[in-house]
Amino acid sequence: MKNITCSHCSAEMRFVTRERLQLGKTGWLLGDLPNLIAGALEVDIYLCPECRKLEFFAAEDVAAEDELPQRRCPACGTEHDFDYPRCPKCNYEY
Numbered sequence: 001m002k003n004i005t006c007s008h009c010s011a012e013m014r015f016v017t018r019e020r021l022q023l024g025k026t027g028w029l030l031g032d033l034p035n036l037i038a039g040a041l042e043v044d045i046y047l048c049p050e051c052r053k054l055e056f057f058a059a060e061d062v063a064a065e066d067e068l069p070q071r072r073c074p075a076c077g078t079e080h081d082f083d084y085p086r087c088p089k090c091n092y093e094y
Contacts, residue, residue: 021040023040073087
């Protein structure tokens with residue numbers, strides 16, 4: 001974890017946890033659908049032991065966790081997301 005100094009009182013902040021913050025909002029007409037579409041933001045939360053201030057930072061390794069596995073097309077060699085039913089370059093069907 002990072003060494004972070006509190007911007008309010010200059011004490012060293014402590015790592016608390018990593019959480020996923022829900023994006024989007026619940027609406028009257030569509031209900032929770034916008035929440036499902038918007039996804040979540042993974043953040044690291046730090047706490048100042050002196051003034052109790054909380055700081056949120058984007059998690060450093062979020063991209064690595066959110067990426068889909070890749071596969072290589074046997075026809076043209078293009079690398080793409082594993083869940084594609086066809087190669088996006090040559091249309092090879094799996």
